[in-house]
Structure formats: structure tokens, C-alpha cells
Amino acid sequence: MKVAFVTLGCRVNQYETEAMAEKFIKEGYQVVTHSNAADVYVINTCTVTNMGDRKSRQMISKVKKLNGEAIIAVVGCYSQVASNKISKIDGVDVILGTKNKGQIVYFVNRAMNEKKQIIAVKDVFTDKAFEELNIEEYQDKTRAFLKIQDGCNRFCSYCLIPYARGGVCSKEPEKVLEEVKKLADHGFKEIILSGIHTASYGVDIKGNYNLVSLLEEIDKIQGINRVRIGSIDPTFFTEGVIERISSLKKLCPHFHLSLQSGCDETLERMNRKYTSEEYKNIVRDLRNSIKDVSITTDVIAGFPGETDEEFNITYNFLKKIKLSKMHIFKYSPREGTKAAEMKNQVDGNTKEKRSKALIELNNGLEREFNSRFIGTKAEVLYEDVFKEDNNLYEGYTPNYIKVVSRSNKNLCSKIENTKLLEIEDEYLTGEIIN
Ligand code: SF4
Structure with missing residues (x-):
């Protein structure tokens, strides 16, 4: 039997696809690419933009054409928030949300045997447990992604993820450390701790255990040379946190702090929990405490209501704080979010113009940062x-x-x-x- 995967969206989805692939391999399946005919297709969907939804639907029709008899399982964020819609698409046999991915083989077998559609989408707000979905057989021996947390409690006005992933749930520290040791034994040099809102790691664990506590314990594990944190909320870096992490030997001096906008009015409409001044101070403190630190970011161009003046504030803010790399996204309305309902949506041409200006700014800043290291x-x-x-x-x-x-x-x-x-x-x- 052959199984093929289509993975849309973020690193967490990629990690979870690998873990699901392992489960199929253990049951004797061969994994093939999704352009080949397979007996089972698993589409791991994304719902971060309307485009993510559309791509997810397109992939379902595409694999259906490759083998009309195949079992098609749709899992992930889009199927979590739109299981009803997906259940009506011709050929879909299994629908799981963001939970239950660990039982994927069981549900696929059931659909095969019972010859009927199976929907097993859990309520992410009542089922708050962290789903253990580990990768045991790593192909690559250089960098390993390790999912330490799921869910988000932030509710940014443009984002549907808290509805798709539910509230924060953390992998137990003992289990994370066990996995890190295993990865070190397998010869990995670098570990990237990832999650949906990594900064919230530990808020659901009793006591004061948090991401810094975890980093301090990982730092002592022999064999691993480097630890990176995936994208992280800027508010994580309080003075106390910066002081503690600056003495860690393995934590890489690279932090991806999503800014989204450098204008306070825009940030407020986005429901982000910091001001541009606070962000600037965090960048300053990180630079003062951690040698050669690189700070990268995401910026949204053309958020609803962003006037020329607001955009200029963002542009000038970014020009001044000189981050080492910026990923620029044109705002795309996400159905079901507050931002999609906001008045004064920005037209496509303006978004394009603003995004281009920020990309050009980024090219210069990235070069400037990299040039600093020539000869070192x-x-x-x-x-x-x-x-x-x-x-x-x-x-x-x-x-x-x-x-x-x-x-x-x-x-x-x-x-x-x-x-x-x-x-x-x-x-x-x-x-x-x-
Ligand atoms: S922090 Fe905001 S953008 Fe990030 S997952 Fe949570 S709600 Fe979405």
C-alpha cells in the first residue's frame, strides 16, 4: 500500500506530517510523493489565509484525479474550522482536525473497511491535552524540529489559528528533554523548538515553569550543539528573561520577533499586545546583552485602515531599528476574523506598492547586516x-x-x-x- 502527503502551511504542520508518515510506515505502507498514484492521500491543511483554504480544496481535487479509488484523509487547521464544508467535497473519506492526527492510520483503516465517510474532529476548546506525536526515525541528521507546544491564547484580529488549534497546551518538560536526548544520541547538532505560540510554553504547567526553564535544562544536555527557537512573541523578552538566556551556551543568537506593524494605531487594531516603543526597547536590550544577535521579523502591508501616514510610520520605524531580515506579507482578509469585517480595507494596488517599498528596504538592511560580518x-x-x-x-x-x-x-x-x-x-x- 502506498501513502502520499500534501502539507500546507507552517513548520508545525510539516513536523506533524513527518510523524504521521512514520505511523503509516510502521503499518507497512510505502510513502510516495503526492504527484504519484497512491492508495491513501493525506492532505494536512492550513487556514491561515483564504488562499490556504483554497489550496487545500484544490489539492483534494488534484489527488482525486490521480486515483479515484484512493482514500482521501483531510486533516489540520482548515478541516478543524470547516469540517462541514469539507465533508461535502466529493471523494473525502476521513476528516480529522488538529487533534487525533496520531490515530490517522486507525481512521483510514476504518474508512476502508466501513466504506463510509468518517469525521473525527474534536472540540479544541474542551480537549486541551497536548497530543504526543513524536518523530522517531529522522532522515536528516543536521537539524531537528521539535514541537513543544500547540495552540494560542492571543486572538490577533486577523488570525483564525486560536479557533483551529485551541488554547495553549504544552508538551511535558520531561518528555521534551527525553526527546532532545534521543535526538542528541541520533547525532543531531541543532534543535529548533517550535510551536504555534512558543512564548506561551508552560502557561498550562503548574508552578513557574516556562520556556526559559526548558531552555536552561536543554542547555545541559550533552551532544546537542545548538538550540534555536522558531518565531517568538516579542513580549516574551522581559529584562529578567534576557538576563537568563544571555548566559545559555547553546541558544543561538537569532530571534524571529513578529512585529507586523511599527504604528501603534495599526497594532491596536491588530490586537497585538505591545507598542512600537516596547518592541524597540526589546530589540535594544537583546542587542545590548547578546553579542551579534540577529533579529528578524514579519510585517503585514496594507492592514485594514492603514493610511499612508500609518504606513510611513511603520516604514520609518523599520528603517530606524534596522532588523537583519524582514518577511513582508500583503494583508489578505481571512473569513471569520474581525479584521476581515473591518471598514477601510486597503486596495490591492496600495498593498502592492507598500509591500514593494518594504521589500526594497529589507534588501538593503539584510545586506547591511550581513556585510558587518565580512572578514570575521x-x-x-x-x-x-x-x-x-x-x-x-x-x-x-x-x-x-x-x-x-x-x-x-x-x-x-x-x-x-x-x-x-x-x-x-x-x-x-x-x-x-x-
Ligand atoms: S499570536 Fe496572533 S498571529 Fe500568532 S497564532 Fe496567535 S492569534 Fe495567530
């Missing part, structure tokens, strides 16, 4: 060959600068002391120091 040395963790040239390898410095170096020996999964030489488009060239 850094420990680079090489991950793969670059552009299929077997003598060129790409990897990342602890502060997430991409480096490409030439070498006759295989550098994959190795940490090498590297001299940073020249700037290319979005990376630096390097030379291995013997």
Missing part, C-alpha cells in the same frame, strides 16, 4: 550541497547568516570554523579554516 570567523553548521555542486556546501552561522563554502570533503552535518569572505545575493561566501 564563525562556526558554520553545514547542511547540504549548494546548487547541486558537490564541492560547494551551504550552512548557517549561529546568528543565521547563510554561508556557502568550497570543500573537497563532505561537510554535511559538520560544524566548521569558517572565515566569512564576500557578500553574494542573500548569503556570504566562506573559507574553511583548518
Whole structure:
């Protein structure tokens, strides 16, 4: 039997797809790519934008055409919030939401045997337990994603995720540490702690255990060289937190702090929980305490009601604080959110113009940040060959600068002391120091 996966959306979905694939392999399935004919297709959906919904629906029809007899299972955020709609799409046999992914094989077998559609979507607001969905057989031995938390309590006005994933639930610290040890034994050098709202890790655990407590314990585990945190809410970095994390040896000095807007009025409409001044102070404190720290961000262009003046405030704010990389997104209304109902939606041309201006600003700032490191040395963790040239390898410095170096020996999964030489488009060239 063959199973194929389609994964839309974020890192958490990618992690969960890998874990589901393992469950099928254990039952004797062969995993094939989704452009091939398979007996079972699992579509792991995303609902972060209307586009995510549309793509999810398109993928269902696409795989249906590849094998009309196949079992199609739709799981994830979109099926959590729109199970009714999905159940009416021709050919869908199994619908799970964001919970129950660990039982995917069981539900697929049931649909096969009972020859009827199965809907097993749990209520994410009553079922608050963290679903253990571990990956045991890792293919790649360089970086491992480790999901430590699910859900979000923030309710930003443009986001549907809290409705799809429910409130915060954390993986028990003992289980996280066990997994980190296992990954170290398997030879992984770097671990990326990920979740839907990682900064909230621990709010559902008794006592004062939080993400910093977890990082401090991971720091002591032998074998792992680097720990990264995926995207993190800026408000996590209080003075006390910065002081504690600045003494950690393995935590990489790279933080992705989603800003979304540099204008306080826009931030308020977004229901973000900080002001631009607070964000600026967090960036300042991180830079003062952590050497060569890289701070990257996400920005939304054309949020409802964003006037030219508000946009200019955001633009000038970003120009001033000079982050090392910015991901720019044009606002796209998400049905079912407050922002989608707001008056003064920004027209497409204006969004395009603003997004272009921010992308240009980013290109200059990214180059400026990377240039600072020309002529310095850094420990680079090489991950793969670059552009299929077997003598060129790409990897990342602890502060997430991409480096490409030439070498006759295989550098994959190795940490090498590297001299940073020249700037290319979005990376630096390097030379291995013997
Ligand atoms: S913090 Fe805001 S944007 Fe992020 S998942 Fe929660 S509600 Fe969505």
C-alpha cells in the first residue's frame, strides 16, 4: 500500500506530517510523493489565509484525479474550522482536525473497511491535552524540529489559528528533554523548538515553569550543539528573561520577533499586545546583552485602515531599528476574523506598492547586516550541497547568516570554523579554516 502527503502551511504542520508518515510506515505502507498514484492521500491543511483554504480544496481535487479509488484523509487547521464544508467535497473519506492526527492510520483503516465517510474532529476548546506525536526515525541528521507546544491564547484580529488549534497546551518538560536526548544520541547538532505560540510554553504547567526553564535544562544536555527557537512573541523578552538566556551556551543568537506593524494605531487594531516603543526597547536590550544577535521579523502591508501616514510610520520605524531580515506579507482578509469585517480595507494596488517599498528596504538592511560580518570567523553548521555542486556546501552561522563554502570533503552535518569572505545575493561566501 502506498501513502502520499500534501502539507500546507507552517513548520508545525510539516513536523506533524513527518510523524504521521512514520505511523503509516510502521503499518507497512510505502510513502510516495503526492504527484504519484497512491492508495491513501493525506492532505494536512492550513487556514491561515483564504488562499490556504483554497489550496487545500484544490489539492483534494488534484489527488482525486490521480486515483479515484484512493482514500482521501483531510486533516489540520482548515478541516478543524470547516469540517462541514469539507465533508461535502466529493471523494473525502476521513476528516480529522488538529487533534487525533496520531490515530490517522486507525481512521483510514476504518474508512476502508466501513466504506463510509468518517469525521473525527474534536472540540479544541474542551480537549486541551497536548497530543504526543513524536518523530522517531529522522532522515536528516543536521537539524531537528521539535514541537513543544500547540495552540494560542492571543486572538490577533486577523488570525483564525486560536479557533483551529485551541488554547495553549504544552508538551511535558520531561518528555521534551527525553526527546532532545534521543535526538542528541541520533547525532543531531541543532534543535529548533517550535510551536504555534512558543512564548506561551508552560502557561498550562503548574508552578513557574516556562520556556526559559526548558531552555536552561536543554542547555545541559550533552551532544546537542545548538538550540534555536522558531518565531517568538516579542513580549516574551522581559529584562529578567534576557538576563537568563544571555548566559545559555547553546541558544543561538537569532530571534524571529513578529512585529507586523511599527504604528501603534495599526497594532491596536491588530490586537497585538505591545507598542512600537516596547518592541524597540526589546530589540535594544537583546542587542545590548547578546553579542551579534540577529533579529528578524514579519510585517503585514496594507492592514485594514492603514493610511499612508500609518504606513510611513511603520516604514520609518523599520528603517530606524534596522532588523537583519524582514518577511513582508500583503494583508489578505481571512473569513471569520474581525479584521476581515473591518471598514477601510486597503486596495490591492496600495498593498502592492507598500509591500514593494518594504521589500526594497529589507534588501538593503539584510545586506547591511550581513556585510558587518565580512572578514570575521564563525562556526558554520553545514547542511547540504549548494546548487547541486558537490564541492560547494551551504550552512548557517549561529546568528543565521547563510554561508556557502568550497570543500573537497563532505561537510554535511559538520560544524566548521569558517572565515566569512564576500557578500553574494542573500548569503556570504566562506573559507574553511583548518
Ligand atoms: S499570536 Fe496572533 S498571529 Fe500568532 S497564532 Fe496567535 S492569534 Fe495567530
